[in-house]
Amino acid sequence: MIMNRYLYSLRNYHAIRNAEIAVDGLTVLAGINGCGKSTLSKWLYYLVNGVNGLERYLYQEYLNDIQELVRGFDMARRGMDRDVDAGSLTYFRQAQVRIRRFRYGETEGTEGRDEVLELFTQVLTRFCEMLKAYLKGPSSFVRKERVLNYLAIWLTEEELTDEDHIERIVDDFYHGSMQEARDLRNRYRQTLENRTSESFFSLVSHRFGIRDKRPDDIQLEEDGVGLFHEGTVGSLYGLERAIYVDTPMAVSEENDSENPFWSDLQDILLRESDDGQTGSDAVRKITLRIRKLLGGDVRVEDNDFDQKELHYVRQDGLNIRLEDTATGFKSFSYILRLLDNGYINSRTLLLIDEPEAHLHPQWIVEFAHILVLLNKNVGVKVMVASHNPDMVAAIQSIACKEELLDRTRFYLAMPSDNGLTYDYKDLGQNIEEIFKSFNMAYRKIEQYGKPGL
Numbered sequence: 336m337i338m339n340r341y342l343y344s345l346r347n348y349h350a351i352r353n354a355e356i357a358v359d360g361l362t363v364l365a366g367i368n369g370c371g372k373s374t375l376s377k378w379l380y381y382l383v384n385g386v387n388g389l390e391r392y393l394y395q396e397y398l399n400d401i402q403e404l405v406r407g408f409d410m411a412r413r414g415m416d417r418d419v420d421a422g423s424l425t426y427f428r429q430a431q432v433r434i435r436r437f438r439y440g441e442t443e444g445t446e447g448r449d450e451v452l453e454l455f456t457q458v459l460t461r462f463c464e465m466l467k468a469y470l471k472g473p474s475s476f477v478r479k480e481r482v483l484n485y486l487a488i489w490l491t492e493e494e495l496t497d498e499d500h501i502e503r504i505v506d507d508f509y510h511g512s513m514q515e516a517r518d519l520r521n522r523y524r525q526t527l528e529n530r531t532s533e534s535f536f537s538l539v540s541h542r543f544g545i546r547d548k549r550p551d552d553i554q555l556e557e558d559g560v561g562l563f564h565e566g567t568v569g570s571l572y573g574l575e576r577a578i579y580v581d582t583p584m585a586v587s588e589e590n591d592s593e594n595p596f597w598s599d600l601q602d603i604l605l606r607e608s609d610d611g612q613t614g615s616d617a618v619r620k621i622t623l624r625i626r627k628l629l630g631g632d633v634r635v636e637d638n639d640f641d642q643k644e645l646h647y648v649r650q651d652g653l654n655i656r657l658e659d660t661a662t663g664f665k666s667f668s669y670i671l672r673l674l675d676n677g678y679i680n681s682r683t684l685l686l687i688d689e690p691e692a693h694l695h696p697q698w699i700v701e702f703a704h705i706l707v708l709l710n711k712n713v714g715v716k717v718m719v720a721s722h723n724p725d726m727v728a729a730i731q732s733i734a735c736k737e738e739l740l741d742r743t744r745f746y747l748a749m750p751s752d753n754g755l756t757y758d759y760k761d762l763g764q765n766i767e768e769i770f771k772s773f774n775m776a777y778r779k780i781e782q783y784g785k786p787g788l
Contacts, residue, residue, distance in 0.1 A: 339573030366748025681714030703729035
């Protein structure tokens, strides 16, 4: 199995002064709360999914812009007489739905045709015909003026009595709108071709709802080649997606669907089999192990409202929604489901924050074992942020036994001189310093507690 090597760096951003993280197999980040571990995971998620989805995201923005133009026609139509075009009541709304259903790769690049622009032309033509009929009709000047002002067309009452003038004005509106649509298409194609870092970060910020300013010093190298080079963004060959699990509670009805990590995770968990390694012996062995731990299976079923949802089905037939199970069940269930549908494969980067938070100590070790096996047998790259000594020790010990220690690395966030920012120290395979930091808790117990009880 060929393993691409990645070096991820982030500097002078929030709590992070310097982090240079190798992501070759199993990577463990340790440090106190507020040292930037989640920030590192989030921005790595943005980079991987942003660059792999760049073309699709740009295309979606283009569709949204075209759809907004059509929505403007629909808004103007609502101010016109109903008898101008009886069929227009639903026409423009249907056109917007049709635009939303265009998919990247299906409407671009086929013999130079642009079906989106073609559809827009049809819609605009119908709207302009309707507008001409309305302006030549019996409605009052005040009503006509209101519609025209919305369209940024200004005519006097006298001009509205001249049918030739109406024809010219509406034809000008047609050509102006067509030019606006072509400009949107050309901007989309130019942005796609140029792939500037600036446009990339702007798109990523919009796609993932990032409110903070982007880091000035961030880089992801694949086999020694940087993703960002001379103001442009390249491609990743060895990574297809990043999956970020910051809490096992991500797939709950109560959770905010606007959170990009939760909504993206929900989406892929409910999908059916992707082009992955679902049929491999390695995957079957891991999924069998998880099913034994859970004493059951995880399935996608329809609820009473014909919506897809995850269910836990116990060996004795008990069937309940996954979100109603114990939190620890969810951690393993997500891994199981993503293996079943192929979204965890050799081209996946799995990012997990504090997987131990809701697990029994025994299950902490089991979870660590699963992570090691995912990397060894499936090729999944894993980056874990952990506060737990059992999790850290288990990963190291199991990786050693599975002869995987050479691609397992541990990092510890060390406070800088100012005590406010952190440098991530590469510990290699040695976890001694991490345990020293954990032992501070025991010293606090000795300080605050009463000995001899």
